[in-house]
Amino acid sequence: MLIKTIFSGFGGQGVLMMGYILALSAMRDGMHVTYLPAYGAEVRGGTANCTVSISDEEIASPVASSPDYVIAMNKPSLIKYEGQIKAKGTIFLNSDLVDIDPEREDISVFKIPANTIAKELGNERVINMIMLGAVSAWTKITSLDSLMNGLTEVIKTKSSKQMGINKKGLEIGAEYVLRGA
């Protein structure tokens, strides 16, 4: 088993954090993982992306030329990665910022209005956790419990209020998928 996931969006959307928490959680589950952030000469507000590989055996290349899953937090990410997704793969769209549909018919599309949900929660910065919760519920790459533990490990220095709202984001994202499925 080898699952490759690309997270992509604007700098500031928490794209690298989503990937990091997924990789850390899968590692704690006993899986082999690699996490490769994009490190071009990018500017704030420019593109940011990272690739997470999860496998039950040693991982050869940390690069994904045909990812199983793509999480597109904005429109340029959809345009950039739609063509690369593996046949029968899934793309997760932040439908608040992506106003077009993928053209391919051999992939599944899952739309989550992450900004709207986050606004209702009272903090737009948790869009990444909402998306990650949704991805985990849909793909079962790692459990919601593992993600919660990963999140706790990553933001242990932050206040309990921040922890609470991030956890809430993961839960609501997962619920959104389970309700829709």
Add this chain to the structure above:
Amino acid sequence: MLLRGSHVIAEAAVRAGCRFYFGYPITPQNELTEYMANALASLPDGVFIQSESELAAINMVIGVSMTGKRVMTSSSSPGISLKQEGISYLSGQELPAVIINTMRGGPGLGNIAPAQGDYLQATRGGGHGDYRTIVLAPGSGQELADITRMAFEYADRYRIPVIILGDGMMGQMMEPVEFPDPIDPKSLPPKPWVLDGAEGRPSRIIKSLILDTSAMEEHNWKLFRKYEAISREVPEMEQFLTDDAHLAVIAYGTASRIAKGAIKRVREMGLKVGLLRPKTLWPFPKRILLQMSRTISDFLVFEMSAGQMLEDVKLSLEGRGRIHFYGRPGGIISTPDEIAKVINNIYFKEGLERE
């Protein structure tokens, strides 16, 4: 711990008892400098200086090394070129030091993508004069930790600069890693040659200026004998599925990981292919490679360059076996599928036996 490669090297260096780091920023290895700034600032005996240039950094390394302390600098390709003068001086003065090269695309300023174009510079000395440096090539996050510890050991054991030759991918990628226990620098064995004040003992001189030609020749031969000892004692090669292989891919660092992925794919199709991964680039594991040529007929050298390690493979095999080459320079990262296709082509063109 899940850590990026540059942080792994930095943490492993601190745990190896390195308390001195000097560097000048360059992408894609700034995370190493950043980590050292934080780590050394929080240690009472730690010294971190972001120098005004690469030249300054490598000369600070020379100064600290003369006092016997473990010291490190790091850079990426263009910055390593600037440090070559200092590395030559370290070699002439027989001073231990650890130098990290997180290779990027070149020549010139090139780009900031992972590449392997500095192989010849690293393994042939790089600067002026008749010298070599030990060159280590890590292949995973865990190996970055282990190899960094080894680099400091080798540097002290042989009084030689040791280069860890990584690339932008090894530096940026995060993988799980477990570190060895930290070494207290005070517990390291004393070095009988250091400059630490001559009170109560005859004074010592460490220099590379030897105007007398006979004395210079003698010094060169002394270095040469040391390099011969290193060539016997240090070479290391990982072998993966080579026992029954007809074809072996030879690759190091990031390229070796991609090759491994490709080999797993072609094995599923019944092709008997293995991997030879040099963990030391100088000294190159010649003897092991020559031995392999008894059972393996074809060797595919795969590099993220236009062909540099290829030369060492040819020298090692001394005309035995058929040598093939595939390389992508300039910061291109091949996919395992791409390499699997290359293997397939060679395998069938040469008519090698399938399972």
